Amino acid sequence: MSVHTQAVQGKKTSRNEEFDAVVVGAGIGGMRMLHELRQLGLSVKVIEAAPEVGGTWFWNRYPGARTDSESWVYAYSFSKELQDEWDWSERFATQPEALAYLKYVADRFDMRKDILFNTRVNSAIYDEQSNEWTVTTEQGGTYTCKYFIPASGLLSLPYKPDFNGINNFQGEWYVTGNWPEEKVDFTGKRVAVIGTGATAVQVIPIVALTAEQLTVFQRTPNYVMPGRNYVLTEDERQSIRANSDTIWAMARQHFFGFAMAPAGRVMADFTPEEQQKILEGGWEAGGFRFIFETFDDLLVNDESNAVASEFVRNKIRAIVNDPATAEMLCPKDYPLAGKRPPLGHFYYETFNRDNVSLVDVSNNPITEIAKNGVRVGNDEYEADVIIFATGFDAGTGALTHMNVQGRGGVTLKEKWEHGPRTHLGIGVDAFPNMFMISGPQTPFANIPVVIEGAVEWIGQAIKSLRDNGLDRIEATPDATEAWNDHIAQIVNATVLSKGKRSWFFGDNVPGKAHASLFYFGGAGEYRRECLASAENNYDGFVVA
Template sequence: MLDAVVIGAGFSGLYMLHSLREKGFSVRVYEKGNGVGGAWYWSRYPGARCDSESHTYCYTFSEKLYNEWTWSSRYPEQPEILRYLNFVADKLDLRRDIQFNTEIKGAYYNENINKWSIQLGNGSEVIAKYFITGVGCLSINATNIPKIKGLDQFRGEWYHTGSWPHEKVDFKGKRVGVIGNGSSGIQSIPVIAQEAGHLFSFQRTPQYAVPAKNFTYSSDDITNYKKGFTETRQKMHQSRAGYPWDYNNRSAMEDNEEERNRVYEEAWETGGFIISSTYNDLLVNADSNHTLGEFVQNKIRTIVKDPILAEKLIPDYHFATKRLVLDTNYYETFNRNNVTFVDVKASPIQEITERGIRTADNEYELDSIVFATGYDGMTGPLLKMDIQGKDELSLKDKWENGASVTTYLGIATAGFPNMFMITGPQSPSVASNMPTSIEQHVEWISECISYLHKNDIETMEANLADEEAWSRHCDEVYRNTLYSKTPSWYSGANIEGKPSAFLIYLGGVGAYNQKIKAIASQGYEGFTIKTATNLAK
C-alpha cells in the first residue's frame, strides 16, 4: 500500500512526487506516455512553443535547480521544454517512482478501509491513502476531434496537434488543411506553410494574437534572469496572473488616445502577454477593452495585404476574453501565395471525403488534415477517468458531465475524501502562468498531507456548503469581467453538447494564494477532518 498515488508525469506530477517524497511519504506516479512531460510529451506539432517567458515557465521551488538549467531563448520550443522536464526528472531521481505506459481505468474510494483503489489498465490494483490528479486542464485523453462526417474514408493522413507523432511529419510539397486557429493552429500554420505545397486554413472564429518577439538569450540575459531569482519568484506568486510583471494601476480611460496608443505600441514591440497588463481595467471595462482591441485590429489590417481577408481575420469579441495567443508570423502567413483562407462560418464544412474537405460551396483536395481543434478542457481530463467517491458516487454524476461543477478551491470536492486535484476546476489554472499555479497547489497539498499524518487524521473531505460558496464566489468574480460576454473553450463552447460553465478562478494568483494559505493556517477551514476514532463512532 502507498501513501499517495499521483496521475500524470508532467509539471504537476513531477513536483508532487518530489515534494511528498522529500517529506518521507511513499508515492507512485502513473503516466500514460513513455516518458515525462505531460502535454509537452504529446504536443509535438510544428511550431509548438511556450507562451510564457522561459525563465518563468519552470520550477522556482529550488534556486539551485533554477540556476542549473539555462534556457536558450525567451520563448522555448517544445523539444527544449521536454528536455528541461527530463533534466528535472533525472536531477531529482524521479523515474524510479514513475510507472510509464500505464493508463488508469478508474479510482474508487473504499469506505471500509478509507483508502483509494486505483485500477490500472493492465487489470492490476493499487491501494493508496491519497489520490492526487496531476492530469492538467488539457490532456491527451481529452483531445477534441470534431464529429465531421466521413473522416474514416479520407485517404490521406490526419493528425491532431495534441497527439502528434514522435517522428517528423513530412509536409513537403503536400496540400495540407488545418482546421482550427486557436493556440496550436496559430503556432503551426506559419511553420507548415513554409514546407507545404499549399496550406488551407479552415477558420470558424478569428482569434486575437500578439507578437512573441522571441529572441535568443545572450549571456547577459541569462546572468540577469538567474540573478533575479528571488524577486522573480516572489512577484510571480503575488501577481495577478503568475508573471513577474509590474502592472499599470491606471484605467485606459484615464489617458487620451495618443497616450494609450503609445503605451500599446511599446508593449506590442516588446512582445508577449504584457500588452494585456498595460492598464488595470482591460478585462472589466468594455470601453477600455475596446481601445486595445481596436489597436490590435488596426495592426492586423496593416499586416494582412488583402483588406477583405484582413477583416475576416479580425475578431468581433472583447480582446483577450478567449485564449490570447502569442504568434510568430501568423498574420504575415496569409500574404503567402501558397496559403488559402477558408471561412467555414460563411461556408461550413459538410463532410470529409476520400480526397479532402467539402464545404457548403467548394471541395478542397488535400493530402493531409491537421486538427488544431484543442481539447475538452478543464473537466475533460478528469471525467475521462472513472472516479468514484463515497456511496459509489461517480464524479461524472456529481458534476453531471459538466453541468453543475463545484469544487472547493479547485483542489477538492465534497464526497471524495483524501482526493486532491492539482490546478483543478475553479482554481486560477489556465488563466495564469501554469507552473506558478502548480507550485502553489503542490506545496499546499504536500503541507496538508504532512499535517494529516502528524495529527493521525484518516480522512479529509471538503464540506458541501463551503464548496458551493466557493463556486458561487468564482461565478460572481467571472460575471464581473468581460470573459462572461464571450463563449470560449474556457467555458466548454468548443465541445458539441457540453454544458456552458466557466471553471477558472479570476480573482488573481496572488489573492488566491493568500486565500488557500489562510485556510491552511486555520486548521483547514471548509474541510471535515476525521481521525480513526471519529470514523469508528
C-alpha cells in the first residue's frame, strides 16, 4: 500500500457516523474546504472516490496534461508558508507536478486523517425534521451532518459518446478523463484521437512523437493559443515569492482570475497596422495574454473579435504547411472564445508531421467503431488504439449523477431539468445547508481563485450561523431565478453566447438542456457580488 493511500480507506460498513460537515471530493475545492472548516473547529469528513487526493489532477493523467493557468496562481493563497516552501518548475505545471503539489498540501496540513478514500457517494438526502443531511456511499457507509458540501468539480464526469460497435473493437481504447495510472505505450501503433478540445490539444503532440500513425477526428476546430511554456529559474521563483501579495491581489480582481492587468485600450482606437502589432505581441507572450492583454473589448465587441479571430486563422495558415489541413483547422463559424480556447504546446506544428492526418467529421460524422478502427461513412480508418478526448458533462454532471435530495424529496436532477438554478452558484432553493464549491453558475475562470473566494464565503456563512445561534441557510426561489436571469444577461452581452457546440452551455452532451453553466461577469465581480450578499445579511438566502 502506497504511503499516500494508507489513510482511511473505503470499506463495506453499515455504521452511522456523525459530523458537522461532509465534503464530497478531495480535489482543490474539497481540500481547501477541509482546511477552512477545521479553522472553525468543525468536525469534517471528506469522501473521495479515488485512492488519492487531487481530483482532476488524479484522474486526468493522459499524456501532455498540464495546467492552462500559470503555475504560481494555480495554487492556494491561504498560507504564506506554503507559498514559500513550494517550488514550481515550469510556467504551466504538468499533471504530475500539479498532483505532487496537492499531495504535499495534504501532508503539510495533515489532511489525510479526515479523508475517506476509495469511497463513492451514492446519495445525500436532507431530512427536514432533524435539519440534517444523510450521506450514503456505495461501500455501505452512512454519514449524517449539518452541512453538506459537494466539491465534486466542474469537469469531473467524462463524457464518452455512445458510438455503435465500441464493444467489437479489438484494440485498446482509453478515455482521457479516466486515464490509467500505468504508462500507455504508443510506439509503432496506429492511434485514433477523437476530439480536438482542450484535452486533445494536449494529447495529440505527445502521442504523435511515438505513434506509427496518428489520425485525428475533428468535429469543431478550436482557436488554440500558444502556451510558450518555459522552465522557471530560481531568480524568477524568488521574484514570484517577493511579489506574491500583488500577484494574488491582481488575480482576485481579474476577469478570469489571472495575475494580469487590463490592457486599458480598445481596438477601434488603433489603425489596422497598430492592431496587428499589438496582437502579435500578445501571441508571442503566450498563454491567455493574447485575449486579456491586447484589447479589452475582444469578448464584447463583434468587430474587434473578428479581427483577432482572423489573426489566429492567419497564424494557423502560416504554421501548417498543407493548405487544405490548415483550412480544416481554422474555426470560421464562431468567434474567438465562443468555445473554451485551449493552450497549445506545438499543437498546430504537429500536423506538419508525416505520421499525422486530420479527418473532418463535422458534416460526415463517425458512424461506428469497427472491429479494426473508426468508420466514417464508407471510409474506415484502421487503429490499434482509440483515445476518446470527448470532454465532460460539465458543471452539473457530477452533481446530478449523485442522488441529492432536498426538501420534499426533490432531486437536483429534477430541479435542474431545464438547466441549473442556483444563487451565487453556491446555494439552491429547497436544499438547506448545502453549499456547492465550483458548482454551476460560478465563474469559469482560474479555478483555485474561484474556489478560495467561495470557500471563504461558505466558512463565514457557517460561522455567522453558529455565532448567532442559527442552524439553517437556504437560497430563496426568487434569488435563484434572479441569478439565472443575471447570468443570461451577462453572457448574452458577450461573444461567448455565439459559440458552436460549447460545453459552456451543455451543448456537447446530447439531450442536456441548453443553459449557461457559468457566470461570465468575471471572477473579481463575482467575489464582490458574494461579499455584497454576506454584508447584507446574506441577501438572497433565508437564514433561520
